[in-house]
Structures are given as structure tokens and as C-alpha cells.
Amino acid sequence: MAYVKTKDTPSRTPPLNESSVLGWLKINLFDTLYSSVLTVLVLIAVFFAVKALWVWGISDGVWIANSRRECFKISIDGACWAGIFAWFDSIFYGRYPRTDLWRIDLGGILLIVWMAPLWLPRVQGKILIGLSTVALYPFLAGYLFTGGDKGIFMQIMLSAAIVCFFATTANAIIGFLGGGNLIAFILRKTGKNKAPEKQQRNMLLTILAIGFIAVFLWQRGWSLEGVTWTRWGGLFLTFVIAGIGIASALPGGILLALGRRSKLPVVRVLCTSFIELFRSVPLITVLFMATTMFPLFMPEGFVLNKLVQVIIAVCLFNACYMAETVRAGLQAIPRGQYEGAHTIGLGYWGTIGLIIMPQALKHMIPNIVGSFIGLLKDTTLVSIIGLFDVLNILRTISRDSPWLGLHQETLVFGAMLFFIICFAMSKYSRHLEVKLSTTHKN
Amino acid sequence: MNNSKPEAVQGQLVSAASSEIMIDLNKVNKWYGAFHVIKDVDLVVHKGERIVVCGPSGSGKSTLIRCINHLEKHQEGTIVVDGITLDKNLKNIDHIRTEVGMVFQSFNLFPHLTILENLTLGPIWVRKMPKAEAEINAMKYLERVKIPEQADKYPGQLSGGQQQRVAIARSLCMNPKIMLFDEPTSALDPEMIKEVLDVMVELAETGMTMIVVTHEMGFAKTIADRVIFMDEGEIVEENEPNAFFNNPQHERTRLFLSQIL
Numbered sequence: 001m002a003y004v005k006t007k008d009t010p011s012r013t014p015p016l017n018e019s020s021v022l023g024w025l026k027i028n029l030f031d032t033l034y035s036s037v038l039t040v041l042v043l044i045a046v047f048f049a050v051k052a053l054w055v056w057g058i059s060d061g062v063w064i065a066n067s068r069r070e071c072f073k074i075s076i077d078g079a080c081w082a083g084i085f086a087w088f089d090s091i092f093y094g095r096y097p098r099t100d101l102w103r104i105d106l107g108g109i110l111l112i113v114w115m116a117p118l119w120l121p122r123v124q125g126k127i128l129i130g131l132s133t134v135a136l137y138p139f140l141a142g143y144l145f146t147g148g149d150k151g152i153f154m155q156i157m158l159s160a161a162i163v164c165f166f167a168t169t170a171n172a173i174i175g176f177l178g179g180g181n182l183i184a185f186i187l188r189k190t191g192k193n194k195a196p197e198k199q200q201r202n203m204l205l206t207i208l209a210i211g212f213i214a215v216f217l218w219q220r221g222w223s224l225e226g227v228t229w230t231r232w233g234g235l236f237l238t239f240v241i242a243g244i245g246i247a248s249a250l251p252g253g254i255l256l257a258l259g260r261r262s263k264l265p266v267v268r269v270l271c272t273s274f275i276e277l278f279r280s281v282p283l284i285t286v287l288f289m290a291t292t293m294f295p296l297f298m299p300e301g302f303v304l305n306k307l308v309q310v311i312i313a314v315c316l317f318n319a320c321y322m323a324e325t326v327r328a329g330l331q332a333i334p335r336g337q338y339e340g341a342h343t344i345g346l347g348y349w350g351t352i353g354l355i356i357m358p359q360a361l362k363h364m365i366p367n368i369v370g371s372f373i374g375l376l377k378d379t380t381l382v383s384i385i386g387l388f389d390v391l392n393i394l395r396t397i398s399r400d401s402p403w404l405g406l407h408q409e410t411l412v413f414g415a416m417l418f419f420i421i422c423f424a425m426s427k428y429s430r431h432l433e434v435k436l437s438t439t440h441k442n
Numbered sequence: 443m444n445n446s447k448p449e450a451v452q453g454q455l456v457s458a459a460s461s462e463i464m465i466d467l468n469k470v471n472k473w474y475g476a477f478h479v480i481k482d483v484d485l486v487v488h489k490g491e492r493i494v495v496c497g498p499s500g501s502g503k504s505t506l507i508r509c510i511n512h513l514e515k516h517q518e519g520t521i522v523v524d525g526i527t528l529d530k531n532l533k534n535i536d537h538i539r540t541e542v543g544m545v546f547q548s549f550n551l552f553p554h555l556t557i558l559e560n561l562t563l564g565p566i567w568v569r570k571m572p573k574a575e576a577e578i579n580a581m582k583y584l585e586r587v588k589i590p591e592q593a594d595k596y597p598g599q600l601s602g603g604q605q606q607r608v609a610i611a612r613s614l615c616m617n618p619k620i621m622l623f624d625e626p627t628s629a630l631d632p633e634m635i636k637e638v639l640d641v642m643v644e645l646a647e648t649g650m651t652m653i654v655v656t657h658e659m660g661f662a663k664t665i666a667d668r669v670i671f672m673d674e675g676e677i678v679e680e681n682e683p684n685a686f687f688n689n690p691q692h693e694r695t696r697l698f699l700s701q702i703l
Contacts, residue, residue: 339513340550344564344616345540347532354563359554436554 057412067402083403084413087393091413094233094388100147103224104236107141114165117172124181129168134247136161145240148226150219159216163208229307233388235417241389242376245314249375250368252315253322258352260327271323278320284381286313291385310382318375325367329360362436369429373422390414457667458490458649463522464620465510465653470519472505479505480516481675489619492652494662494683497672498698503655506672507622510653511542524619540568543613547625549605551597557584557608558593564616576615583611587641603634607641614645621645623654659703663687671695 017023030036060078062071063085071080084091093101114133117123140161143154150158171182179185183204187193192200232240259271278286290313291306298304304312333356341351361368383392394410397403465487472480479502487493495503508514509521512528512535521528523538552560561580565571571579584590587607589600597605606626613621623642627635639661646652646665656662662669662683669686671679671694679686679695687703690696 334548336546336548336550337552339544339546340552342513342539343511343542343544343550344612345536345568346564347536350567354567355552359552362554 068404068406069402079409079412080403080406081409081413083397083406084409086403087397087400090234090393090396091390092235094237094393095231096233096236097225097227097231100225100227103144103147103227107144110140110144110165111137113169117168117175120172120176122178123172123175125171125175129172132164132168136164138244140165144224145232146227146229147224150223155216155219159212159219162215162219163211166211229305232307234393235390237382237387238376238379238390241311241314241379241382244311245318245375245379246372248315249318249322249371252319253326254357256319256323257326257330260323261330275320275323278317279324283314283317283378284384286317287381287385289313306385307387310385310387314375314379318371321371321374322368325364325371326360328367329364330356332363333359362433365429365433365436369425369432373425376422376425377418390417455492455643455646455665458492459667460489462489463487464489464491464524464651466520466522467506467510468520468522470506470509470516470521472502472509472514472516472518479675480509483519483675483677485670485677487620487651487653489651490649491667492646492650492665493654493668493670494666495653495655495670495672496657496659496662496698497678501672502675503672504624507544507624507653507655510620510622511539511544513544540564540616541618542620542622543616543618544622545606545609545613545624545626547628549597549602549609549629551605551609551612553597556594556596557589557600560597560608561612561615564612569616580611580615583614584608586614586644587611588637601634602630603637606630606634606638610638610641610645620651620653623652623656625655625657627656627658657702659687671698673698 029039056077057079060075062074062078062080062082065071065074065080065082066086068080068083071078071082089098089101093104096104111133114137115129117129118126123129136157139154139157143150143158167182174180174182174185184193186204186207187195187200190203192203195203256271256275259267260275262268262271281289287310290309294309294312295304337355337359338351341355346354379389380391382389383395388396391414394414397410398406463486465485467483467485470480470483471478481502483506495507497503505514509516510523516528524541526534526538528534528538551557552563555563558577558580561583562573562576565576565579566573581590581593584593587610589604589607592600592604592608597608600608610621610626626642627638630638635658639658642652642654642661643665652665654662654665666683668680669683670677671686671690671692673694679690679692681691686695687699690699
């Protein structure tokens with residue numbers, strides 16, 4: 001039976017489809033009688049749940065009062081949000097001196113300004129910006145938050161951080177306005193862009209040195225009042241622990257994962273045991289170990305404060321989890337990628353850094369961000385060993401005499417805080433996935 | 443299937459072989475576990491010589507050429523490439539890999555980089571070439587494989603034939619002295635085989651030293667100075683193409699040719 005096409009079949013619009021609102025409703029919610037009934041029942045349940053929440057939290061909620069007793073007088077069933085407002089500063093800053101809260105705010109703003117160029121178009125040298133943030137920002141923030149006398153090392157690092165901050169910011173502004181990078185800009189403005197390379201380098205180094213010396217001399221003229229870490233608390237402390245944890249978990253995890261896959265038996269066995277040890281123990285145990293056992297192994301007279309011990313524990317614990325996530329990503333890279341990299345002459349670090357790791361990390365973005373979210377939430381465990389993180393502060397409210405017994409509102413507020421932060425992270429990870437996807441880009 | 447054969451099939455290319463030795467394999471042996479994949483293989487390849495290796499699957503032909511740039515480790519015998527002996531010295535291995543380009547059946551392009559970045563990666567990071575120069579160079583090779591317009595796309599957006607041509611260009615960007623091809627057209631649709639073979643024929647015309655593992659016999663007749671037939675890890679027969687195809691000596695070769703031609 002021979003067949004020969006005689007006329008073209010024109011393309012037609014698809015039948016009732018999911019792209020229109022009506023079509024979507026019909027297909028997904030009211031397809032059959034059974035699913036229609038189910039839809040209606042679920043809608044009714046949602047309505048009552050939302051209504052109860054609305055009545056408790058909003059319409060019957062009390063926003064202004066001086067104590068829980070006053071709240072009850074105004075509304076016996078409503079939420080007493082006034083307690084949250086009374087403790088607002090503590091929830092965010094812990095017991096940090098109230099006159100010095102600007103230091104925490106400034107630290108946050110500096111971090112945002114420093115890192116914002118990473119997301120701006122046309123800015124050059126983003127890798128350097130990222131590295132400088134990780135390497136130098138901790139010194140700047142560390143001194144802002146703790147204050148006190150500056151040792152010579154701290155003075156040098158602080159000055160370097162300030163110089164670097166201004167350089168990256170200037171670089172970002174120039175780049176964003178379409179002027180290339182900072183170095184090219186300086187060379188152009190000084191008319192040295194045609195000068196020999198050596199002369200250019202000398203001039204740039206001179207500018208850098210002058211800037212550093214100026215900042216160094218300037219910072220000798222002032223110092224901040226010391227604030228001991230025991231006064232840190234609230235969301236600020238949560239961010240400090242989680243921030244350092246996140247910033248160190250990824251590099252630590254990458255190194256451990258590579259170590260576990262290493263061909264050198266000593267490295268492999270060490271990394272594997274380290275990972276397995278930390279993964280087999282609950283975080284709370286690691287935290288207790290860090291605060292009680294760790295000092296036993298240290299030489300006499302060597303004292304680390306509890307916060308530092310906790311941060312080290314969080315970092316190690318999460319690096320081990322991250323290592324397994326990264327390793328899973330590495331397993332997904334076909335052997336041909338290594339061979340392709342080898343045949344153009346790349347060595348081990350070139351292959352890993354340029355070919356394998358970028359792909360492995362891209363595959364693993366959902367899991368990596370998942371780990372980060374878990375890390376942020378796990379920091380609430382430090383309240384058990386007596387640090388006043390946001391959860392501990394919220395629970396303290398119920399022990400404060402005017403607000404005695406205020407449990408629900410504080411926990412609901414805590415849940416909302418965590419939800420906002422974690423949901424934002426999750427959304428950002430989804431955005432990153434789409435942005436970095438090269439397979440389906442057409 | 444006529445359209446899958448390169449046009450240059452009618453005329454055979456003039457040999458560019460010189461007396462200088464490029465690759466010298468001496469009694470090379472390799473095992474996978476207890477399985478003896480390469481058995482006492484001796485092979486000398488001169489500069490400019492083009493060699494086609496064929497044979498049934500599992501005969502060790504891919505393994506053999508992968509030993510030449512040390513993607514596979516041989517256990518006995520010596521391999522000398524461009525005067526450098528392959529041994530445990532990592533520097534030698536890295537050096538040889540920059541001299542020997544390789545094209546795979548599965549392309550092995552880097553999917554997270556654009557075509558242009560795929561091509562410039564080696565020159566920039568291994569040869570330390572300035573970026574602008576590497577890009578000009580890369581565009582030159584993209585034009586040679588006839589896809590300069592795809593430079594900013596990602597490998598996943600290209601057809602198989604285009605990807606394989608990019609892979610060839612990527613190797614050429616390193617300016618290699620030897621090119622190894624491991625079944626470069628086996629993963630391609632029939633319509634795309636020709637475009638890749640055409641590029642390879644053009645490469646052969648430039649006098650490149652080439653070792654090609656392939657089952658494209660028309661291509662072998664066109665470019666090969668010598669055809670090598672392997673079976674069960676051994677070189678069974680080796681001859682210039684006319685004699686090899688028209689007058690095979692060994693029984694195993696005759697059986698093989700009767701099945702594929």
C-alpha cells in the first residue's frame with residue numbers, strides 16, 4: 001500500500017488548554033464530579049483555617065499595650081502582638097548596647113554594598129569582589145561588632161578591608177556606568193594607558209600604598225567601645241553563626257569531597273573518616289562536644305570563647321554535609337568531561353576548577369541551598385547551650401514579668417521570620433538554576 | 443547510503459608522510475583486570491602519516507589510541523610520542539597531551555561553556571595565550587570547520603555533527619602535532635556523518651599526523667596511508683588501503699571486510 005502526501009496539514013490551535021485560566025480550572029480542579037467535590041471541600045477547610053487565623057491575629061489582635069494583662073483586657077482571645085513590639089530590639093540585636101546598635105546596622109549595610117556589585121550587570125572582576133568579601137569583610141565586621149583595643153594585626157587587616165571596600169565599590173560604580181574596570185579607569189584618567197606595563201604597575205601600587213597608609217593613620221585616631229560576645233544575640237547572632245557557617249561550608253565541603261575522591265590513600269581515608277564521624281553525630285552533640293570537650297584537647301591557657309567554639313562546630317558539621325552534596329554532584333559528571341579536559345592539556349586543578357566543579361555545583365544548587373536553609377534553621381540549637389539566638393530571645397519574652405506566658409505570639413513571629421528568610425533563599429536558588437541552565441536555552 | 447560518503451572518495455590523497463618518527467609503540471601490553479586487551483602491539487607512525495584503525499568491537503582499537511595520550515595506562519612496553527617517553531612523570535603526560543589532540547565518539551564538549559569558550563579554554567589556561575588572541579585564533583578554526591555563526595551558543599543547542607566539528611576545532615586550537623580520532627562518526631545520524639568526514643579530509647590535506655579509529659571504509663580509502671586491522675588485542679593485518687581492501691591476506695580480515703562492505 002503506497003502512500004504519497006498530496007496536501008499540507010495546517011497547524012491548528014490546541015484544544016482547551018492549561019494556559020488559559022478557565023482551561024486550567026477545568027482541567028485541574030473540576031475535571032470530574034469527584035474532583036469537583038474534593039476541590040470545594042478543600043476550599044471550605046482553607047477558608048475556615050484562614051478565617052480563624054485572621055480573627056486571632058489581625059481583627060482581635062492587640063497591637064498597643066504595656067503588659068499581657070492589658071492585652072487580655074482589650075481582647076481575651078486575640079493575639080498580643082504588643083509583647084513582640086516591646087521586645088523588638090532584643091529580637092533583632094539581643095542584649096547589644098542600645099546606643100551602639102548602629103554598629104550592627106552599619107555592618108549589615110557594608111556587607112550589602114560590598115556584595116551588591118556581584119549582581120550588577122557590566123561590573124568587571126566579580127571573582128575578585130567575591131574573594132575580597134570572604135577574605136576581608138570578616139575583619140571589618142568583626143571589629144565593628146566587638147570593638148575594643150585594636151592589635152597591630154587587626155589594624156592592618158581593618159585598613160586593608162576599608163581600602164578594598166572603597167576600591168570594589170568604586171570599581172562597581174565605574175563598571176555599572178559602562179567605564180570598564182577601576183584599573184583601566186585610573187590609567188585612562190591619568191593618561192598612562194599607553195605607558196609601559198611596568199610604569200603602570202608602579203603607579204597603581206603607589207596609589208594603593210598611599211590609600212592604605214592614609215586609612216591606616218586615620219583608623220589609629222579612633223576606636224570603638226568593646227562589646228563582649230555575651231551581649232550578642234537575637235537575629236544578629238543567628239546571622240553571624242549562619243553567615244560564617246554558609247561562607248565556610250561550601251569551600252570546606254568542596255575540599256573534603258575532593259579529598260574523599262583523591263587517589264592518595266592517606267588523604268582519602270582521613271577525609272572519609274572525618275566526614276563519616278561528623279555525619280553520624282547529631283549537631284547538638286557536636287555543639288556540646290565543642291563547648292565541653294574541645295577545651296580539654298587544647299594546650300593550657302588557650303581559651304576560646306563559647307561563641308567561637310560553637311561557630312567552629314557549626315562550620316565543621318556543615319562542611320561534612322556539604323562534602324557529600326558536592327560529591328553527589330561530582331558523581332553525576334560523566335568521565336568524558338575529564339577526558340575532554342585532559343586532552344586539551346588541563347591538569348588536575350584546571351580540570352576540577354574549570355570543567356568539573358562548575359558543572360557539579362550547578363547540578364547541586366537545589367541541594368546546596370537546601371543545606372544552607374537547614375544550616376540557618378539548625379542555628380536555633382545553640383539556644384540549648386545558652387546562646388541567645390533569636391529563638392532563645394523569643395522564649396525569654398514569656399519569662400519577662402509584664403509578658404509572662406506569652407508563647408504563641410512569639411513562636412508565630414519566629415516562624416514568620418524564618419519563613420521569610422528561608423523562602424527568599426529558596427526562591428533565589430530557583431532563579432539561579434534557571435539563570436545558569438545552558439541545556440534548554442534556545 | 444551514498445550521501446554519507448565524502449565527495450573526495452574518488453581520488454586518493456597524496457601521502458604527506460615523512461621519515462621523522464612521531465609515535466613509536468614497542469611491545470605494548472595492557473590488561474583490564476585479568477583480561478588481556480592489548481597484546482604485544484608494535485606500531486611506528488611517521489610525521490604526516492594518516493592511519494586508519496578498524497576491527498570488530500572489543501578488539502582494543504580504542505584502548506590502543508587512548509594509550510597514546512595516556513587516557514589509559516599501559517602496563518608493559520614503551521610508548522614514545524614526539525621523542526618523549528610516556529612514563530609515570532606527570533609533566534611528560536601533560537606535555538604530550540598538549541601535543542596530541544583527541545576527538546571522541548561522544549564529543550565531550552563542555553556543556554557549561556559557549557562554543558567560543560570551549561575553544562579558548564585550552565589556549566588561555568594551558569598555553570597562557572591572551573584572551574583576545576585566543577578568540578581570534580578560535581574563530582579562525584571555527585571558520586575552518588564552517589560554523590563561525592555558532593560561536594556564542596552552547597553545545598546543547600547544536601546538532602551532533604556540529605558538536606563534533608566543534609570538538610575537532612577545539613583540539614586544533616591547541617595546535618597539536620598529532621590528532622587521534624576515536625570513532626568520530628559512530629554517534630552521528632547518517633546525514634551528519636558527511637559534514638564531519640569532510641572536515642577530517644580537509645585536515646588530512648594539511649598534512650596532519652592522524653590516527654583514526656573508524657568503520658567508514660570509503661573515508662579510509664580516501665585518506666589512509668595505511669590501514670590497520672585489529673582483533674582480540676592484536677594487529678592482525680596492516681597494509682596500504684588498496685591492497686588492504688582489494689586483497690586482504692588474513693582470513694579474519696577477509697571475514698570482517700565481507701561483513702561490513
